[in-house]
Amino acid sequence: MKFSKWHALGNVYLLVEQGELQPDRVRALVGEADGIVEVVAAGADSADVVIWNPDGSRAKMSGNGTRIAARWLGDETGAQEVRIRVGDREVRARMLDGTMVEQDLGEVSVGSPEELDDITFVPVDVGNPHAVVKGDPSDLPRIGPFLEAHPRFPERTNVQVVQVDGPEAITARVWERGVGETSSSGTSAVAVAAACFGEGETTVHFPGGDLHVRIDGRRAFLIGPAERLDSEA
Secondary structure, three states, X not given: OEXXXXXXXXXXXXXXXXXXXXXXXXXXXXXXXXXXXXXXXXOOOEEEEEEEOOOOOEEOOOHHHHHHHHHHHHHHHOOOEEEEEEOOEEEEEEEOOOOEEEEEEEEOEEOOOEEEOOEEEEEEEOOOEEEEEEOOHHHHHHHHHHHHOXXXXXXXXXXXXXXXXXXXXXXXXXXXXXXXXXXXXXXXHXXXXXHHOOOEEEEEEEOOEEEEEEEEOOEEEEEEEOEEEEEEO
């Protein structure tokens, strides 16, 4: 087994090659990381990955995780454009200067506002589920676990509490299902931009740093960093 440690705005993943992981092995390996990106197949410009949460459950999608996988593959093969597949979802990515990567995350779907126990949220699908709440981001520790495990979401959901700062800027904190609060999240950035603004360009400010979102029609594009921390065989 080979693995390397990466982060995307403080959102830390172990990238595992030749792992053949199972939930119990994931829980033993993950340590203080926010998850594991398992590479199950790779070529010169494409890879298939499984994204694991620390509790041993599988994530349907991860913007930061797929961006890390894309940068890893680009560094390994020299490819400037790559495709990363998670289940039936494919992310196209292009290497930019330094550690930056531009991703085409595919379609985003925004639902109608709903209310649970006086909490109003907008459901958003970015290949994984999200519940976007407009309010004070400091309320995340209360709202996040409540919505994540609510019966409305039988497979649980990611939760964002957001403050709109201006016409193209949002401050957000995120509670990831199966993880808890994380410093940033790629699909969360897309979800809050889509829920708050719809089309156009948005900068999302997370505790870990900024991600840049562009929504064109129903298609979401994301720019952010992915950086290797260390490696081990």
